[in-house]
Amino acid sequence: MKVYLYIASSLNGCIARKDGSTNWSAEDNTSYLSFCRQIEAVVMGRNTYEEYLKLPDSDWPNPKGTTVVLSSKKILPVNNFQVHIANNGPKEAIEILQNLGKKELIVIGGNKTWTSFMKEGLGDEIILDVEPYIFGGGISLFSGSVFETNLELLERKFLSSQTVQLHYRIIK
């Protein structure tokens, strides 16, 4: 299973202000949605899932694909898409998708979910959109756990005049 992590962050590695809000624009979102829709399956945490449930169906990251939601609580899928729930962390999410014949997935957040994949050594590539803001005291893109990863820069590009996308391979 090839595992991508897709993250947008401020210059100082925060995915949002302390209250969860961001300044990311709809323009930046285009690259994110197009990436999600190229990949067979999406994995997200419960909080991210609950945020998506508040949005119109047209914002759903992969309408034609499969989604796995990581949740330690027992919850039920409730929207119009193909959603599975994994109660036992990233390895179970991968198993569910393998059993469905999927060969790739993209982890779209939040920070606990990205961290759980990284800590278990399950990520293969990371795509980071660096946004032109500093959120001092914001929410870090990885939660506080201690781990370390070496990366190999594969590609960088401009998403707009202000947003730089850095794409790395995770060295194992």
Next chain:
Amino acid sequence: MKVYLYIASSLNGCIARKDGSTNWSAEDNTSYLSFCRQIEAVVMGRNTYEEYLKLPDSDWPNPKGTTVVLSSKKILPVNNFQVHIANNGPKEAIEILQNLGKKELIVIGGNKTWTSFMKEGLGDEIILDVEPYIFGGGISLFSGSVFETNLELLERKFLSSQTVQLHYRIIK
């Protein structure tokens, strides 16, 4: 007074592991030293200064320029270079340099010192070298204070095949 901040960080906005160590290579250091030596004056915090005192004189960031060390403790300059001590924060450092006829300075760390300049709205440009590592649970490039800054991307370049330099104007 034009104020630059020069920072090297991991992809997730950490300037070092929790123990203060990094993986930054001597190769990356070349751009940093050349930048410091183009600017009239350097400002650093006391911890950074004490780290420099352990190194040979050839590593000093600006041998021909002026340095101001921010320190809340009373300390005395002890090496072979032109060093002043500011006990009352970034504004005093700027005053000292203005009185010497300087028109620009570069803040080289650590994170408390960068944060104090940013919180007081004293930074004009920020240069960030993004290194190909993730330090989960590392030391953030800004200490925990809550502040927010909008940036304008001026330039980006490769320092090596692996290190990307992003250069921003701080929007006030």
